Amino acid sequence: MPGVGSYAVVGGVAGGVTLLTTPVVRFIAVRRGLVVQPDEHRVHTRPTPTIGGLAMFAGFVAAFATAWRMDAFHSLFTVSSELVGALAAATLVFVVGLVDDLRDLSPPAKVTGIALAGILLSIAGTTMLFFRIPFLGFTVLGADFVPLVTVIWLLLMTNAINLIDGLDGLAAGIVAIGSGSFFLYGHRLDTQGLLRGPSIGPLVAIVAFGVCLGFLPHNFNPARIFMGDSGALFLGALMAISTSVVGGRVEDAASGRTYFFFAPLFIPLVILGVPIFDTFFAVVRRASRRRAPSARDMAHLHHRLMRLGHGQRRSVLILWLWTAILSGLVLYPTYTGEGNGAVPFGIAALVLALYTVLHPQVRRQRDDLVA
Numbered sequence: 001m002p003g004v005g006s007y008a009v010v011g012g013v014a015g016g017v018t019l020l021t022t023p024v025v026r027f028i029a030v031r032r033g034l035v036v037q038p039d040e041h042r043v044h045t046r047p048t049p050t051i052g053g054l055a056m057f058a059g060f061v062a063a064f065a066t067a068w069r070m071d072a073f074h075s076l077f078t079v080s081s082e083l084v085g086a087l088a089a090a091t092l093v094f095v096v097g098l099v100d101d102l103r104d105l106s107p108p109a110k111v112t113g114i115a116l117a118g119i120l121l122s123i124a125g126t127t128m129l130f131f132r133i134p135f136l137g138f139t140v141l142g143a144d145f146v147p148l149v150t151v152i153w154l155l156l157m158t159n160a161i162n163l164i165d166g167l168d169g170l171a172a173g174i175v176a177i178g179s180g181s182f183f184l185y186g187h188r189l190d191t192q193g194l195l196r197g198p199s200i201g202p203l204v205a206i207v208a209f210g211v212c213l214g215f216l217p218h219n220f221n222p223a224r225i226f227m228g229d230s231g232a233l234f235l236g237a238l239m240a241i242s243t244s245v246v247g248g249r250v251e252d253a254a255s256g257r258t259y260f261f262f263a264p265l266f267i268p269l270v271i272l273g274v275p276i277f278d279t280f281f282a283v284v285r286r287a288s289r290r291r292a293p294s295a296r297d298m299a300h301l302h303h304r305l306m307r308l309g310h311g312q313r314r315s316v317l318i319l320w321l322w323t324a325i326l327s328g329l330v331l332y333p334t335y336t337g338e339g340n341g342a343v344p345f346g347i348a349a350l351v352l353a354l355y356t357v358l359h360p361q362v363r364r365q366r367d368d369l370v371a
Contacts, residue, residue: 001190001198006072007183007206013066014210018059022218025055026225034101036226043167043303043312048223051101052215053231057094059211060234067203075198083200085124086241089117093158093237097230107294110233114158117237118151121244126200128153128244153244156276158236163282164275164319165232167302167312168221171275173320175235176212178271179205179242181327185267186246188334201246208238221312243268273326274301274319305356318356325349 029035029049036042036050064087067073076083096113099105105113121127127150128141141149165171183205189195190202212235218224227235247268269276278301283293291297305315329345 002072002203004187006070007187007202009070010063010067010073010203011206011210014059014063014207015214016059017062018055018211018214019217020214021058022052022055022215022225025049025052025058026218028054029225036228040298043306044223048226050226050228051098051230052219052225052227053094053097053101053229053234056211056215056227056231056234057091059214060090060207060238063207063210073203076200076203079198081124082126082245083203085121085126086200086204088124089120089126089154090234090237090241092117092120093154094230094234097228097233100233101228101230107292110229111155114155114233114237115151118154119147121154121241122147122150126150126241126245128247150244154237154240156279157240157243157272158233160272160275160279161236161239162229162232163279163300164302165227166300167306167316168223169216169219170302170316170319171232171235172212172216172219172227173316174272174274174323175239176209176216177320177323177327178268179208179212179239181271181331182239182242182246182268183209184331185271185334186242189246195246199245201242204238204242204245208235208242211235221316239268239272267330270330271323271327274323277301308357310356318352321352322349325352 026049029051034049034051035047036044037047038045068077093114096105096110096117100110127146129146161171161175164174183202186195186199186202186205190199195201215227215231219227247266282297282300285299286293286295286297302315302319305318306312310318325345325348328348332345
């Protein structure tokens with residue numbers, strides 16, 4: 001089993017290559033006219049280069065090339081085809097996003113491309129095998145359901161990250177926190193011998209963490225480049241892969257010893273609660289208005305925070321903190337075996353909620369509207 005140091009090397013390569021190649025990608029985007037103009041559906045106020053996902057993909061390739069050359073990860077590349085499937089599917093999703101950045105694909109075309117990536121994962125065996133549903137027991141996925149569940153999970157994660165990518169640094173920061181937390185969770189289960197066979201989940205998670213850290217210095221407000229659909233869909237694919245091969249591979253109810261109502265499969269839903277809730281709310285909101293799920297609007301969580309009176313940076317930091325609190329809620333019992341960690345995290349959530357609605361800028365804006 002690889003040690004933390006080996007994972008740190010791979011994550012460092014992913015971050016370093018992404019950090020260094022992002023200015024090159026920005027230069028190419030400007031020269032090619034790949035610039036996002038401000039409009040009524042966007043918050044930014046100046047033309048900004050896009051296709052930052054290309055730099056992320058460069059970091060991803062470099063990181064996996066490094067892992068391939070390291071003895072610590074030898075078994076992951078030789079024991080099964082799971083890692084090959086992960087690489088192929090992530091590449092296909094990236095290509096779908098890049099084509100959308102360049103030519104504006106239709107929603108059905110994007111869904112088809114992502115579904116094909118899900119089928120690649122299924123063929124390679126990079127899928128969930130079984131999971132526990134709270135109060136309902138242990139469920140083994142039949143061969144007929146594995147492809148369907150894999151495609152649905154991939155579509156959920158890719159669209160969740162894509163929809164939350166509405167403010168400078170928001171998606172990259174949330175995925176950095178989420179993937180870093182999930183790496184710690186997956187590695188902890190791996191060290192306890194609770195994951196079946198050599199698991200690629202922690203490796204994929206640490207690569208996602210690295211590319212996000214490398215991209216954030218260029219993407220935080222004021223952003224010098226956007227990740228585009230090529231980056232958002234790609235990050236969603238990495239999260240889908242890492243979470244499915246961990247959450248869907250734990251036979252023992254280890255995570256239920258303290259938070260008994262959790263099952264391992266539900267852990268990523270908690271860690272990525274912010275983008276998943278935003279996606280669910282967006283689908284319900286648009287359906288109630290008889291609009292397509294892909295229709296743009298300005299009613300996402302980050303838009304609502306800005307209308308409350310929070311600026312871009314503070315809105316992003318608030319949503320980052322929510323992701324950190326949810327991640328801590330998962331990691332505390334995983335590492336301590338104690339269930340009383342819910343209390344301090346509950347207090348932290350209450351404090352953050354009060355800060356969100358009672359910040360002086362929010363009260364000032366509310367008073368201005370009343371006046």
